[in-house]
Amino acid sequence: MKEYFSYYKEGKGITFSFKDNIVVKDIESVASSKILKGYKPVFDATVVTKVKKAGYDILGKTLQDEFGFGSFCTNLDTSFNTPRNPLHPDRVTGGSSGGAAGAAKKIKNHIAIAESTGGSIANPAAFCNVIGLTPTYGLVSRYGLIDYANSLDKIGVISSSLELVSLGLQKIAGYDEKDSTSVKVDIPDYTKRKVIKPVLGIPKGYLGIVDPVIKKDFEKVITSLKNKVVFKEVDLPLNKKYSVSTYYIIAMAEASTNLAKYTGLRYGFTKDFEKNDFNEFSSLVRSECFGEESKRRIMLGTFTRMAGYRDQYYDKALRVRRLLINEYKDVLKKVDGIIHPTMPIHPPKFEDVKDLKPLEVYNMDLLTVGANLAGLPHISMPIKASLPTGVMITTDHFEEKKLLDIGGLFE
Numbered sequence: 001m002k003e004y005f006s007y008y009k010e011g012k013g014i015t016f017s018f019k020d021n022i023v024v025k026d027i028e029s030v031a032s033s034k035i036l037k038g039y040k041p042v043f044d045a046t047v048v049t050k051v052k053k054a055g056y057d058i059l060g061k062t063l064q065d066e067f068g069f070g071s072f073c074t075n076l077d078t079s080f081n082t083p084r085n086p087l088h089p090d091r092v093t094g095g096s097s098g099g100a101a102g103a104a105k106k107i108k109n110h111i112a113i114a115e116s117t118g119g120s121i122a123n124p125a126a127f128c129n130v131i132g133l134t135p136t137y138g139l140v141s142r143y144g145l146i147d148y149a150n151s152l153d154k155i156g157v158i159s160s161s162l163e164l165v166s167l168g169l170q171k172i173a174g175y176d177e178k179d180s181t182s183v184k185v186d187i188p189d190y191t192k193r194k195v196i197k198p199v200l201g202i203p204k205g206y207l208g209i210v211d212p213v214i215k216k217d218f219e220k221v222i223t224s225l226k227n228k229v230v231f232k233e234v235d236l237p238l239n240k241k242y243s244v245s246t247y248y249i250i251a252m253a254e255a256s257t258n259l260a261k262y263t264g265l266r267y268g269f270t271k272d273f274e275k276n277d278f279n280e281f282s283s284l285v286r287s288e289c290f291g292e293e294s295k296r297r298i299m300l301g302t303f304t305r306m307a308g309y310r311d312q313y314y315d316k317a318l319r320v321r322r323l324l325i326n327e328y329k330d331v332l333k334k335v336d337g338i339i340h341p342t343m344p345i346h347p348p349k350f351e352d353v354k355d356l357k358p359l360e361v362y363n364m365d366l367l368t369v370g371a372n373l374a375g376l377p378h379i380s381m382p383i384k385a386s387l388p389t390g391v392m393i394t395t396d397h398f399e400e401k402k403l404l405d406i407g408g409l410f411e
């Protein structure tokens with residue numbers, strides 16, 4: 001189980017871990033990036049403070065794609081271990097929170113605190129057959145998160161049972177004056193379950209884009225729940241068409257600005273300055289340390305927000321995002337939640353992801369990016385199938401309690 005961690009220590013009882021991009025005082029916290037190697041934070045993220053105050057043992061920091069850039073937990077520096085799927089070691093864990101999902105599957109009574117920008121909680125939860133809950137944007141403080149894309153990042157929970165997921169959320173949710181995007185809302189008791197008969201919408205056309213085996217397994221679950229849930233068809237045409245491109249433009253633009261602070265001077269990795277000037281020096285450090293995917297995102301992200309291109313790409317993506325949110329909100333007036341498979345594929349084998357083109361990988365996020373762009377809470381529940389498969393349910397903002405109650409019907 002240590003293979004899921006970049007730092008590990010034994011613990012007792014119900015234990016917690018934190019994705020490597022969540023800072024823990026005095027413990028190397030590097031978002032699985034070489035450029036931060038050696039960085040030991042001088043403070044705890046708010047979620048870490050809360051868990052420590054509650055008295056739980058912390059097992060350590062879980063592996064991830066570098067800065068969260070990826071879907072398989074294979075985009076990390078070679079000095080880190082690449083985690084393997086806990087059920088099928090020749091397959092990936094999913095990402096970017098692959099270490100968190102693997103740890104949640106392998107360790108009894110474990111609550112893995114992870115982070116999602118565009119699906120990094122739901123995706124690995126589905127691939128490792130565990131539960132992943134991504135809360136509403138603003139419900140959980142991100143103070144102390146090594147940011148990927150600030151308008152999208154959310155800290156959430158991965159664990160093996162709904163009971164542990166709700167306990168984890170209970171411990172980390174709530175307003176924090178240190179995070180200006182944190183929202184003041186009443187926090188209900190997430191751990192109490194209520195039996196409800198929800199109306200769930202299946203978006204038109206979404207089953208047509210998933211692997212036929214996943215479609216069949218999903219339909220079986222739907223049929224088996226006919227007495228407990230009312231299913232109906234809903235339509236999210238704009239999300240189906242535009243969510244991936246909108247997400248990647250916004251995420252990369254924000255990521256490229258966030259990565260600008262890593263120059264080899266202030267955090268982590270550095271080199272002897274010698275006689276190089278600053279630009280030369282930081283180029284050397286950045287060329288050596290950033291992985292291929294990070295470099296790609298810096299270049300594409302910088303391009304989309306450059307003078308002359310900004311209104312064609314970044315500004316337009318922001319406007320489209322508003323339309324996508326409105327579309328979700330309209331549908332959620334008519335149903336309690338939206339349901340579809342979490343991922344269009346099963347966890348792929350390592351040998352099959354090596355040669356995938358970036359766009360092919362990005363397109364696999366189609367089912368998870370919409371809810372993330374809209375800041376809507378969503379949960380991935382594992383279902384019975386020959387290979388790990390999840391169903392993802394999305395509710396309206398701050399309806400985590402309802403989301404957990406709906407999750408109960410699938411457990």
Ligand code: GLN
Nearest residue numbers: 068070116117118119120
């Ligand atoms: N796969 C998506 C990406 O690479 C989501 C990652 C995430 O949520 N951190 O951006």
